[in-house]
Amino acid sequence: MVREFKLPDVGEGVAEGELVSWLVEEGDEVTEDQPIAEVETDKALVEVPSPVNGTVRELHWEEGDVVPVGDLFITYDVEGEAPDEAAAADAEPTGDEAAETEGSPGATGADAEEVATPEGRVFAPPRVRRLAREEGVDLAQLEGSGPGGRITEGDVRAAAEGQEAAAGAEPATGEADAATDVEPEAEPADAVAEAEGTTAGTAVPAGVEPADRDRTLAAPATRRLAQEEGVDIDEVPTDEERDGEAFVTPEAVQEYAEAQRRAQEADVATVATGETGPRERREPFKGVRRTIAEAMERSKYTAPHVTHHDEVDVTKLVETREQLKPLAEEQGIRLTYMPFIMKAVVASLKEFPEMNAMIDDENEEIVYRNYYNLGVAAATDAGLMVPVVEDADRKGMLQLSSETDELVTKARERTISPDELRGSTFTITNIGGIGGEYATPVLNYPEAGILAVGEIKRKPRVVTDEDGTESIEPRSVMTLSLSFDHRLIDGAEGASFTNKVMEYLEHPELLLLE
Amino acid sequence: MVVGDISTGTDVLVIGAGPAGYVAAIRAGQLDLDVTLVEKEAYGGTCLNHGCIPSKALITATNVAHEAGHAEEMGIHADPAVDMAGMVGWKDDVVTQLTSGVEKLCKANGVNLLEGTAHFADEHTVRVSHGGEGQGSESIEFEHAIVATGSRPIEIPNFSYEDDPVLSSREALALESIPESLVVVGAGYIGMELAGVFAKLGTEVTVIEMLEDILPGYEADLKRPVKKRAKELGVDFHFGQTASEWHEHGDGIRVVTEPAEAEAEAEADGGGLELDAEKVLVAVGRAPVSDTLDLEAAGVETDDRGFLETDDRGRTNVEHIFAVGDVAGEPMLAHAGSYEGQVAAEVIAGEPSAIDYQAMPAAVFTEPEIGTVGLTEAEAEEQGFEPVVGKFPFMASGRALTTGHADGFVKIVAEEEAGFVLGAQIVGPEASELIAELGLAIELGATLEDVAATVHAHPTLAESVMEAAENALGHAIHTLNR
Numbered sequence: 004m005v006r007e008f009k010l011p012d013v014g015e016g017v018a019e020g021e022l023v024s025w026l027v028e029e030g031d032e033v034t035e036d037q038p039i040a041e042v043e044t045d046k047a048l049v050e051v052p053s054p055v056n057g058t059v060r061e062l063h064w065e066e067g068d069v070v071p072v073g074d075l076f077i078t079y080d081v082e083g084e085a086p087d088e089a090a091a092a093d094a095e096p097t098g099d100e101a102a103e104t105e106g107s108p109g110a111t112g113a114d115a116e117e118v119a120t121p122e123g124r125v126f127a128p129p130r131v132r133r134l135a136r137e138e139g140v141d142l143a144q145l146e147g148s149g150p151g152g153r154i155t156e157g158d159v160r161a162a163a164e165g166q167e168a169a170a171g172a173e174p175a176t177g178e179a180d181a182a183t184d185v186e187p188e189a190e191p192a193d194a195v196a197e198a199e200g201t202t203a204g205t206a207v208p209a210g211v212e213p214a215d216r217d218r219t220l221a222a223p224a225t226r227r228l229a230q231e232e233g234v235d236i237d238e239v240p241t242d243e244e245r246d247g248e249a250f251v252t253p254e255a256v257q258e259y260a261e262a263q264r265r266a267q268e269a270d271v272a273t274v275a276t277g278e279t280g281p282r283e284r285r286e287p288f289k290g291v292r293r294t295i296a297e298a299m300e301r302s303k304y305t306a307p308h309v310t311h312h313d314e315v316d317v318t319k320l321v322e323t324r325e326q327l328k329p330l331a332e333e334q335g336i337r338l339t340y341m342p343f344i345m346k347a348v349v350a351s352l353k354e355f356p357e358m359n360a361m362i363d364d365e366n367e368e369i370v371y372r373n374y375y376n377l378g379v380a381a382a383t384d385a386g387l388m389v390p391v392v393e394d395a396d397r398k399g400m401l402q403l404s405s406e407t408d409e410l411v412t413k414a415r416e417r418t419i420s421p422d423e424l425r426g427s428t429f430t431i432t433n434i435g436g437i438g439g440e441y442a443t444p445v446l447n448y449p450e451a452g453i454l455a456v457g458e459i460k461r462k463p464r465v466v467t468d469e470d471g472t473e474s475i476e477p478r479s480v481m482t483l484s485l486s487f488d489h490r491l492i493d494g495a496e497g498a499s500f501t502n503k504v505m506e507y508l509e510h511p512e513l514l515l516l517e
Numbered sequence: 518m519v520v521g522d523i524s525t526g527t528d529v530l531v532i533g534a535g536p537a538g539y540v541a542a543i544r545a546g547q548l549d550l551d552v553t554l555v556e557k558e559a560y561g562g563t564c565l566n567h568g569c570i571p572s573k574a575l576i577t578a579t580n581v582a583h584e585a586g587h588a589e590e591m592g593i594h595a596d597p598a599v600d601m602a603g604m605v606g607w608k609d610d611v612v613t614q615l616t617s618g619v620e621k622l623c624k625a626n627g628v629n630l631l632e633g634t635a636h637f638a639d640e641h642t643v644r645v646s647h648g649g650e651g652q653g654s655e656s657i658e659f660e661h662a663i664v665a666t667g668s669r670p671i672e673i674p675n676f677s678y679e680d681d682p683v684l685s686s687r688e689a690l691a692l693e694s695i696p697e698s699l700v701v702v703g704a705g706y707i708g709m710e711l712a713g714v715f716a717k718l719g720t721e722v723t724v725i726e727m728l729e730d731i732l733p734g735y736e737a738d739l740k741r742p743v744k745k746r747a748k749e750l751g752v753d754f755h756f757g758q759t760a761s762e763w764h765e766h767g768d769g770i771r772v773v774t775e776p777a778e779a780e781a782e783a784e785a786d787g788g789g790l791e792l793d794a795e796k797v798l799v800a801v802g803r804a805p806v807s808d809t810l811d812l813e814a815a816g817v818e819t820d821d822r823g824f825l826e827t828d829d830r831g832r833t834n835v836e837h838i839f840a841v842g843d844v845a846g847e848p849m850l851a852h853a854g855s856y857e858g859q860v861a862a863e864v865i866a867g868e869p870s871a872i873d874y875q876a877m878p879a880a881v882f883t884e885p886e887i888g889t890v891g892l893t894e895a896e897a898e899e900q901g902f903e904p905v906v907g908k909f910p911f912m913a914s915g916r917a918l919t920t921g922h923a924d925g926f927v928k929i930v931a932e933e934e935a936g937f938v939l940g941a942q943i944v945g946p947e948a949s950e951l952i953a954e955l956g957l958a959i960e961l962g963a964t965l966e967d968v969a970a971t972v973h974a975h976p977t978l979a980e981s982v983m984e985a986a987e988n989a990l991g992h993a994i995h996t997l998n999r
Contacts, residue, residue, distance in 0.1 A: 151935025
């Protein structure tokens, strides 16, 4: 029998995910828990396992589609049971249902209320009906997303976009019947031909070749129309003649202008694929990059950032780490500076609770957190990710070290789960790995603070010995850049927090007391 | 082409300057098309010159006189004297103001105005004859034509409008003296409106109607207050009768009637009437003016009643020839014609326009007035809806009571599921104005809740619309919910 499988919530509260790749094909035998697809949600790439043993009957989406959680994802014939035709008929989306799942004009949301409207009556205001005529959308084919199912301007625009897509692409499933149902009546087959024509790079769609005449008869208003449309009247194709000369009507001008517009739009679409244009390349702005961008934008536009910079002499820290490193290695742990920094930060956060707080904008409250989840920003091939080490205050140096290492590795390998990327209360980012001294880190909103640490470099420093004698010595120096939410934290507090972090890093033995 | 004819060309030729034609011409002009508008008689057509506007002018004027003389209840005692010639003169001034306005608007929008009668010579040419003999004619070549020649009153056998005592609505609205008695043939909206006018002016009015009730096509509960009020004004009704002839009798005429066919079969002795009157007004409907156009020369076809059939763009069977207004068939309403005229002009200009309304309003200026739009309850059921209906009587309206006119009600019909408004019927004071809100509600896909939750000013008649919507939702405040 046929089993439908809807895209599950692959991360906590994720509403949709981008289908990166199918790992199976139609007709493949699959076993329960076998990965069938890779879906990128939020910041993580997740493998979707098969819920059953069976044969893949139909893949309902194409790679690159953004699939809403809860939408029909894949259909199986369940192994060991003969296909049940009646059940298949029920389960198989046909006609309008199929159209819906494939992004038809009518697919305006799973919750859209169905309104049984007699006599093909549509509830849509006049301007929406006009728009539908403009776009060649059949209102009777739409389900409205407005109150009570009223058809809105957005519904018509979405349908029009759907039609364009349908005209330009092969049906995903190859099922001719379903594709026919999707095809809007008003969009003639030649639209497909035109789209194909433009993909080939011609300026004007096939069948609408410029006439290139020397002389054309037309009414003044027709000439004016041509001028307005930016069309050369001698290029407008026509079959009509007056006194043996070609005669162009306003309709012919409109039709030609429209054909040119479509051709230009198709050109733009073609350029957007990156296949043309030797000096530039375009890619869709989506996925992780988009998610990061949205987070950055929100952070910068919501929280006024202030960045405080300083340097800290970590010569003792370097020595301490050198002493402890072999001991850690004996336990199979590669000890980096990060756990020391994390410890120093946690200890400082305890003294400056605002830095571990956040502003709840909606409720206009400041939320102080009595737990310390540290985000550790990591650069990955897919972009910036921030794995979270939970309860950093309760963990020892080695545990912090191994846990951070493990999370960062998972992030780089794109196997990290969305849960492991959420819930941080303060973030540390290491900018030293690549180079540079200072940075202006952007808050991992809604956190109040983020600390960027630079590379530890040997620098000359004025050192005062016990006798008060000053000398210049080569020392190990690390830069610190602390950004904080100026709504919550004043400059002096930011500096004091940084001083406290510096104190711990300068005198790592103090961490023993933590 | 006749030798000596002047031949000109135009993008759009509009034939007839009534509310369909002049609106089409102005809209086409706005869309930068070269437009020529041909009118054989007067700008504004029947509506402005012989129909809507003069009748409404006289209805208003007679209402003023009548109400002033019947306001004892309000403590007003007056005996107004009506100068019929003065009243008609005022009406003519209103008409002139409007028709000259139409002419100015046409010119301001670049419309070429041409007086004369148009006949098609072929599918891209009309001949326009200017006035009488010797005034010449000209040929106009057009890319597109819009036929907007309107309609004329239907004549019935033995009642020629050429005869002095026989009036069409047009002559009735131009009378310079008040007839003592009048037989009105036909109880449709024109007959009922004019019966009311003359009854209020003191004329003894008798209405004969072939059917069994007034205002065919309207629901019984809408007709009831109108018929009741007409009777209060002294109008005498005879239903199931047709006018068969008239002849001079004494100082006036005698109109002879026969029972309508079904009635005659039932009553072997005939049962006809003889009604004496000064004049007889025939108001039995209107026929399209399509027989003067030589349509066959252009290949344009009509139906068997002479109407030009059109598609939802206003096109006739000849693609570049359009027809709008009364000549294109029902609904024969001025505002429908104007709407169709705009659509035709926009289609010609290449705009994505279409005749695409959800509901066409209608207003009858009887007393009380009737306003309707969209579906009745029965029509909604026929179309497969499960209608819900809300009603509010004007007796419960504070504003209606203060106008002294509290007969009638507002009725809203909506579909049950989402509450979309499907139609409305109003009989009562200012029904012709009130209906507009519900037309808008239908077009916008508004629901009962939308209408009910829209705050209406108090004290106004429009509150009744809100109350009717609340009634349909079961939470009316000022009436008991059904």
